[in-house]
Amino acid sequence: MKAGVIIFPGSNCDHDTFHALRDVAGFETEYIWHKDTSLDGYGLVALPGGFAYGDYLRAGSIARFSPVMDAVVDYVEKDKGLVIGICNGFQILAEAGLLPGALAKNITRRFICRTVELLVERNDTPFTSYYQKGQVIRMPIAHSEGRYYLPGPEIERLERDGLVVLRYHGDNPNGSLNAIAGIINRSGNVLGMMPHPERNSERILGDGTGLGIFLSMKKALKI
Amino acid sequence: MFTPEERDAIKGFLGRDPNRTEEAVFSVLWSEHCSYKSSRPFLKLLPTEAPWVVQGPGENAGIIRLKNGWCAAFKMESHNHPSAVEPVHGAATGIGGIIRDVLSVGARPIALADSLRFGPLSDERSKWLFEGVVHGISFYGNSVGIPTVAGEVYFDESYKGNPLVNVTCVGLMREEDFMRAKLVGPGNPIILAGSTTGRDGMGGAAFASEDLIGDTEEKRPAVQVGDPFMEKLLIEATLEALATGAILGIQDLGAGGLSGLGEMAHKGGLGAEIFLERVPLRVPDLASWEILISESQERMVMCTEAGREREIMDIYHRWDLNAEIIGNVIEEPVFRAWHNGQIVAEIPSEALGACPVRNLPRKEPAHISSLAGKNPTFPDVLWDGALLRLLSEPDVADKTWVFRQYDHTVMTNTAVVPGPADAGVLRVKGEVFGLSLTTDCNGRYVQMDPREGGRRAVCEAARNTVSVGAVPLGLTDCLNFASPEDPEVLWGFAEAVAGIAEAAASLNIPVVSGNVSFYNQTETHRVFPTPVIGMVGLLEDVSAACRAGFPSEGLPVILVGKPGSLPGSLFQAVFSETCGRLDQSDLYYERGLLQAVLEMHADGLLASCHDVSDGGLLVGLAESCILGGMGADLLMSEEPEFLFGEGRGLFILTTSPENEARVQAVAEKHGIPIARIGRTGGEELVLNGKGLSLSVMREAHGILEKEMES
Numbered sequence: 001m002k003a004g005v006i007i008f009p010g011s012n013c014d015h016d017t018f019h020a021l022r023d024v025a026g027f028e029t030e031y032i033w034h035k036d037t038s039l040d041g042y043g044l045v046a047l048p049g050g051f052a053y054g055d056y057l058r059a060g061s062i063a064r065f066s067p068v069m070d071a072v073v074d075y076v077e078k079d080k081g082l083v084i085g086i087c088n089g090f091q092i093l094a095e096a097g098l099l100p101g102a103l104a105k106n107i108t109r110r111f112i113c114r115t116v117e118l119l120v121e122r123n124d125t126p127f128t129s130y131y132q133k134g135q136v137i138r139m140p141i142a143h144s145e146g147r148y149y150l151p152g153p154e155i156e157r158l159e160r161d162g163l164v165v166l167r168y169h170g171d172n173p174n175g176s177l178n179a180i181a182g183i184i185n186r187s188g189n190v191l192g193m194m195p196h197p198e199r200n201s202e203r204i205l206g207d208g209t210g211l212g213i214f215l216s217m218k219k220a221l222k223i
Numbered sequence: 224m225f226t227p228e229e230r231d232a233i234k235g236f237l238g239r240d241p242n243r244t245e246e247a248v249f250s251v252l253w254s255e256h257c258s259y260k261s262s263r264p265f266l267k268l269l270p271t272e273a274p275w276v277v278q279g280p281g282e283n284a285g286i287i288r289l290k291n292g293w294c295a296a297f298k299m300e301s302h303n304h305p306s307a308v309e310p311v312h313g314a315a316t317g318i319g320g321i322i323r324d325v326l327s328v329g330a331r332p333i334a335l336a337d338s339l340r341f342g343p344l345s346d347e348r349s350k351w352l353f354e355g356v357v358h359g360i361s362f363y364g365n366s367v368g369i370p371t372v373a374g375e376v377y378f379d380e381s382y383k384g385n386p387l388v389n390v391t392c393v394g395l396m397r398e399e400d401f402m403r404a405k406l407v408g409p410g411n412p413i414i415l416a417g418s419t420t421g422r423d424g425m426g427g428a429a430f431a432s433e434d435l436i437g438d439t440e441e442k443r444p445a446v447q448v449g450d451p452f453m454e455k456l457l458i459e460a461t462l463e464a465l466a467t468g469a470i471l472g473i474q475d476l477g478a479g480g481l482s483g484l485g486e487m488a489h490k491g492g493l494g495a496e497i498f499l500e501r502v503p504l505r506v507p508d509l510a511s512w513e514i515l516i517s518e519s520q521e522r523m524v525m526c527t528e529a530g531r532e533r534e535i536m537d538i539y540h541r542w543d544l545n546a547e548i549i550g551n552v553i554e555e556p557v558f559r560a561w562h563n564g565q566i567v568a569e570i571p572s573e574a575l576g577a578c579p580v581r582n583l584p585r586k587e588p589a590h591i592s593s594l595a596g597k598n599p600t601f602p603d604v605l606w607d608g609a610l611l612r613l614l615s616e617p618d619v620a621d622k623t624w625v626f627r628q629y630d631h632t633v634m635t636n637t638a639v640v641p642g643p644a645d646a647g648v649l650r651v652k653g654e655v656f657g658l659s660l661t662t663d664c665n666g667r668y669v670q671m672d673p674r675e676g677g678r679r680a681v682c683e684a685a686r687n688t689v690s691v692g693a694v695p696l697g698l699t700d701c702l703n704f705a706s707p708e709d710p711e712v713l714w715g716f717a718e719a720v721a722g723i724a725e726a727a728a729s730l731n732i733p734v735v736s737g738n739v740s741f742y743n744q745t746e747t748h749r750v751f752p753t754p755v756i757g758m759v760g761l762l763e764d765v766s767a768a769c770r771a772g773f774p775s776e777g778l779p780v781i782l783v784g785k786p787g788s789l790p791g792s793l794f795q796a797v798f799s800e801t802c803g804r805l806d807q808s809d810l811y812y813e814r815g816l817l818q819a820v821l822e823m824h825a826d827g828l829l830a831s832c833h834d835v836s837d838g839g840l841l842v843g844l845a846e847s848c849i850l851g852g853m854g855a856d857l858l859m860s861e862e863p864e865f866l867f868g869e870g871r872g873l874f875i876l877t878t879s880p881e882n883e884a885r886v887q888a889v890a891e892k893h894g895i896p897i898a899r900i901g902r903t904g905g906e907e908l909v910l911n912g913k914g915l916s917l918s919v920m921r922e923a924h925g926i927l928e929k930e931m932e933s
Contacts, residue, residue, distance in 0.1 A: 009543060010452050012368025016635040019652065049633075051366040054452025111361045113630045140632040142365070199632045204650050204766055 001043030001081070001221050003027040006072075008034045008063045008092070013049030013198065017086065020198035021046065025214035027223065034066040043081040043221045045072060047089025049142070049196060059103060059145040060091035069096055076190055082126055082217055083190045087143055090182075090192035099185055099192045100158060101150040103143075107175025111144040115206065117169040118181050118195060121162075125184055126220030127191040128165055130212035136169050137209035139195035146194040148176035148183075158183065166193055224250055228579055236574035244560070244567045247512035248482040248575070255741055257478050258578035261707040262739045265717045268724040269734040275696060276733050283327035283404055283474060284394065285735025287697040289761055290656045294398050296330035299338070299391040299662070299701040299757040301740035306388040310355025314388050315363035315449035319520050321392040322369065323475030326458055327523070329402035329465055330394025333634060334649055335364055336373035337390050338662040338701070338755045342383030342748075344617055344930055349378070352386050354931065359449075360390075361628040366451035367458065370637050371629035372647030373660045378617045381666070384745040389701040389738075391662055391757035395651065402465065404474035405490035409554040411471065412532045413484065413495060416464075416539045416546040417457045418521040420480075420514055421505030423448050453521040453544075460542035461523055467538070469531035476522040481549075482515045482568075484524060485558035485575035494572050497550030499562040511567040515560060526552055581707075588711035594671055597802040599795055606861055607915045610845055613793060613838040613867070614923040617930070621849075624928045639768050643850055645690035645834050646760070648768040657765025659693035661758050665837065666751030668791050668870070672805040673715040673752055677722025679805075679870060682813050684758040685730055686834040686872055689817045692769045692824035693760030698727060700737040703753040705744040712741075715752045723754060729810035730817065732758070769824060771833035771875075772850025776904040778830055778877040780855050783890050783897050784816050786840060787868030793838045794867035806870050812895075816872045819893035823876070828886050830877040839867035841910075843875050845920050848908050854917055856909040857901035877903060 003021045007014045014031065022029035027044065039045055052063035063069070069092070076083055076098055085093040093099045106112055115138055120131040131137060150158060155177055158164065166182030174194070182193030197210030224246075225233065233241055233249055241249060255261060271279035277286040277294055284298040302317025318335065325332045337360055342349030353376075364371050369392070406413070464470055474487055481497065488495040499514045509517070527535050532548055539546035553559075558575065560568040613619055626641040638657055639648035646661035663684040669676025681698065688695045700723060705712045727734055743750040762768055773780075789795050790803030823829050831851065835843040848854055859865070878886045883899070890897035907914035 010366070010455055012366070012455060012633060016633065019635060023652070050368060051452060051455070054366065054450070056452070111365055111628045111630070113365075113632060114627055115632075142630045142632060144365075196632070199635050202635075204638050205632070205635060 001223055002041060003029045003044040003046065004032040004039065004042040005029065005046045005048055006032045006034060006068055008050065008052035008066060010052045010054055011048050011050035013086065013196065016198045017046050017048040020201045020214055024201045024211060025218055027218065032068060034068050036068050037071050039071045039075045039080065044217055045075060045081065045083050047085040047092055049087030049089060052088055052092060059088060060095040063092045064096040073098065079187060079189055082220065084127065085192040086196055087194055090194055091145065093190060093192045098190050099183060100154060101148055103145050104147040104149050105145050106147055112173055113140065113142040114173065115140045116173055116195060118166045119169040121167055122165050125165055125188060127213055127216050129219055130216040137212065138200055138207055139197055139210045140199045141173060141195045143194055146174040148180040150177060161186065165191065229253060232579050236571050244512040244515060245570055247516050248568060248570065251479045251516045252482055252575045253578035259739055260578045260581045261583055261713065261741065262716065263580055265720045268720055270724060270728045271733050271735065273731065273733040276735055277398060277401060279733065279735050280737060283324040285697060285699060286328060286401060287735060287759065288398060289658060291654060292397055293651055294396050295658055295759050296325050296328045296394040296396055297391060297699055297757065297759055298324050298736035299389055299699045299755065300738045301701050301703060302388045303385060303703065303740055303743055306356050307385055310352045311359040311362065312448050314356040314359030316520055317388055317390050318360060318363045319449045319454050320477050321390045322367065322454065323523065325392045325394035326461055327402065327404060327473055327475050329400040330396035331462055332369050332392050332394045332458065333636060334393040334647065334660055335369050335371045335390060336647065336660050336662045336757060337371060338374055339376045340382045340387035340753065341378050343378050343380060346383055349383055356386065356388055357625055357628055363449050363451045365630040367455045368633045370631045370633050372631050372637055372649060373641055373662060375662055376622055376625055377666065379666065379751060381748055381751045383748050385743045385748060385750055387703050387743065387750065387753055389755050391699060393660055393759060400465065402470065402473050404487050405472040406488045406493050406495055406526045406552045407471040407491050409493060409552050411526045411529050411552045412548045413497060413524065413526050413550045413552065414532060414535060414546055415502060415549045416523050417544055418450065418453050418519055419503045419505040419545060420517050420519045422509065422513060422517065423519055449520050456542045456544055457521050457523060460539045460544055464535050464538045467534055469527045469535055470525050471528060473523060473525035476524055478518060480516045480518050481524065482575065485570060485572050488558055489572035489576055492556065494553040494555045494557040495550060496553050496559045499560055501547050501549045503545045503547060511560065511562040515568065583707055583713050584710045585714035585717055586710035587714050591672065594802045595804040599789065599799045599802050601799050601863060604798060606841060606866055606910060609794065609867065610841050610915065611923040612797060613842050614845055614920060615926040616793060616797060617927060618793060619838045619842055620927045621924045622927065624931050638765050639691065639770065643772060644768065644770040645687040646693065648691055648762065648765060650765045655764055657762045657768065659688050659691050659760040659762060661687040662755055663687060664753050664755040666753040667796065667801060668805060669719055669752040669754060671791050671801065673718035674722035675805045675807055677719035677754055678726040678808045680754055680756045681723055681726035681730065682808055682872065683836055684756040685732060685817055688758050688760035689820050690769065690832045690834045690874065692767055693762045694821060695730065695732045695758055695760045697733050697735045697759055699757045700734060701755045702739045703743050703750060703755065704741050705749040707741045719752055719754045726808065726810055730814055769829050769832045771847055772831060773847050773853040773855060773877055773903040774830050774851055776853065778903045779880060779883050779899050780857060780901045780903060781876045781878065781886060781897060781899050782873060783820060783876055783895055784873035785871040785896055786865050786873060787870040789864050789868050792867055792869040794863065813872050815893045816895050819890050819895045820874055822889050823886055826885065828878050828882045830879060833875045835873040835875060836869065839869050840873060841866040845908055847875055848917055849921055849924055853903050854905035854907045854909065855901055855903045856905065858911055859900045861911065
């Protein structure tokens with residue numbers, strides 16, 4: 001079972017995610033071009049961070065129409081494996097309707113790059129089993145549109161159903177509703193998160209606690 | 224527009240008068256910005272060689288050898304004038320241009336550093352420019368996915384109306400992948416790839432070669448508009464294309480646009496023939512001269528092996544970029560442009576880079592000796608009050624507000640982010656070694672004494688490099704001055720370059736690339752002469768990179784080096800007036816100091832290391848406290864000169880109690896003064912029994928955030 005990293009035009013964390021998956025976590029990893037239409041053979045598909053198509057309109061709003069996104073929708077619906085969207089990847093998954101909610105402009109109206117603390121709300125998902133429930137982990141965020149938003153009744157449902165996996169701990173850097181940093185879908189095979197686990201998966205980059213995301217997926221896929 | 228001498232030279236090359244198109248080409252390529260006609264004789268002084276230099280000045284970026292076949296390509300460039308009239312796009316396109324320069328030598332761009340200067344924040348326009356420039360860097364740099372890992376921001380009245388925006392880009396490459404900006408092999412096709420060509424940035428190089436006087440709003444069309452998305456595609460496609468081996472020479476289209484092909488041809492001892500109707504245009508009906516000199520961004524031009532052009536074009540097309548064969552290399556050493564069947568320009572290849580040198584007069588400005596002859600007086604200040612005042616000076620204040628808007632962790636190589644150490648540090652994946660990056664210059668020093676100011680800029684960059692544990696390997700400079708036609712400005716320029724040359728030679732740090740930016744002045748203001756130095760260093764073990772903050776309790780706090788002096792210091796500028804004579808650098812001593820600190824790093828003796836610069840020793844100590852979240856209990860002189868003097872090399876170190884004697888021994892071996900002044904610990908900076916709390920210092924230091932978000 002191999003991992004695939006989608007390259008959208010304007011992706012800029014594709015190499016980083018590839019490196020974390022292959023060189024650090026030990027997945028067999030390949031790139032997937034945005035014009036590809038088949039995801040056969042992949043146990044994991046990653047949508048990396050970046051500015052797909054420049055994100056001049058609204059982050060992720062054009063990328064969702066990429067040919068590969070039809071394949072991603074099919075992949076999720078047929079439960080062929082795991083999908084993780086990081087930063088811009090999360091924005092694209094939300095635009096494509098694979099995850100609920102939207103990522104609005106940061107409350108500061110500025111781009112924010114800094115390391116944040118995250119509270120692991122659930123460790124019974126394929127993406128977080130390496131952590132303890134309630135564990136505090138660290139990762140950089142780097143985005144200008146990361147404020148998670150979902151209308152009132154829906155957010156309550158999201159919380160009630162336990163779909164919030166990661167929450168900002170300490171302060172809420174971008175003004176996300178309920179300090180939400182990462183969510184999964186109802187079927188539990190799609191994770192979207194604004195923070196970058198690939199940027200803290202090695203000790204040279206920080207305390208290395210981002211690696212748990214990749215190792216959890218590896219465990220779930222029995223690789 | 225041309226001097227009589229230049230007009231004669233053009234006629235000499237052509238054997239006739241230039242036509243309008245040719246005149247436009249010469250006006251750009253013979254502008255000060257492109258031709259270095261006033262600065263060239265002085266730049267020859269700079270030491271450019273060392274055994275580890277792969278390429279010095281003369282290509283799009285300088286290249287130094289790091290280790291294991293890896294090289295760093297780097298260069299700094301200014302985008303001052305565009306940023307003065309259109310800060311967001313001016314700064315953004317400055318980044319785009321320098322990234323493509325590094326790409327042109329065959330390197331993957333991996334880091335940026337921004338060196339910025341503005342008028343005081345109390346001036347609304349300066350504040351607007353500051354905010355806009357930071358936004359432009361953020362908008363462009365973040366999108367292309369290259370981390371900004373270092374930089375500096377200064378504020379001074381002299382930069383009012385003419386901010387300085389200098390960007391350094393560093394690329395990583397294998398030595399064998401080095402590409403030159405030259406045309407090779409008659410008959411080989413010339414391909415133009417990337418964005419379409421439009422009227423934006425028309426005459427940008429010429430705009431950069433005049434004062435910012437009069438209605439600068441009119442100059443907006445001379446500012447290019449940047450598209451970081453296009454740039455990102457161009458980077459990836461170009462690296463992929465280079466990897467095929469089919470490209471023989473490549474260059475980005477910056478100042479001078481397509482007419483830069485003439486110089487590429489000349490470098491190869493050949494000529495080029497291009498057909499302007501094949502250039503993909505953004506707007507219809509561009510005139511021949513407009514197509515030739517347009518500075519539209521995000522374009523590369525290259526010559527490929529004949530027969531492999533399709534392979535290269537297919538790569539660009541796969542990335543949804545334009546790529547067209549616009550001409551070919553010819554034997555005859557002439558740059559010939561055709562447009563719809565007519566020859567519109569025909570210029571000997573050698574002519575475009577052969578602008579005659581201008582030997583302009585120089586004269587020492589009167590302010591130099593009058594400042595030097597004046598004895599400063601100082602008010603009676605208490606150290607704690609003075610320290611808080613200096614910490615809240617925008618030059619010293621915490622720059623997190625700036626750095627947080629730049630993506631500094633993308634590419635997952637950033638081992639030390641901007642802020643916690645004296646230089647940014649990057650790892651190289653799969654290797655133990657890493658590299659450091661810093662940019663430095665204190666314009667006030669250069670204004671007082673350009674030669675010493677030039678030396679100090681190099682020394683300061685070297686100290687910052689050494690501070691993290693890196694060996695300085697090379698530097699790039701961006702020389703920002705007012706008009707060279709003013710003899711006093713040119714005198715200062717010559718002196719500053721001489722100072723840089725002296726220090727670079729003494730410290731054995733070759734100058735591998737650089738840029739000159741003249742005419743940085745308005746009707747009322749003339750910038751401080753500001754020769755910014757960007758420096759790259761090598762860390763043998765990147766995981767050992769040393770930070771500036773006090774890391775834990777109970778460590779001896781040690782000073783290594785000599786205390787500074789007050790003339791030229793921030794303390795003097797704030798509490799009195801800038802005057803007196805700058806202490807002259809002792810470069811022999813400086814070299815020993817740097818060696819001593821490097822040896823301490825190599826022996827693993829240092830727990831923290833911070834170079835004393837703006838604000839002096841006490842500011843440096845406060846910074847180490849703030850960064851480490853750790854106080855210190857110190858016993859030392861309270862003389863203002865000791866606490867707030869600047870200029871001579873001085874480092875604040877901590878080590879473990881067990882290693883203290885070894886640190887001492889290394890300093891003594893190199894003949895460098897060393898003193899223990901106290902221990903780390905607590906929540907206060909305590910000086911001779913009197914304490915100042917971390918939270919109060921933090922508050923003063925955090926002024927920029929408050930100023931910009933209120």
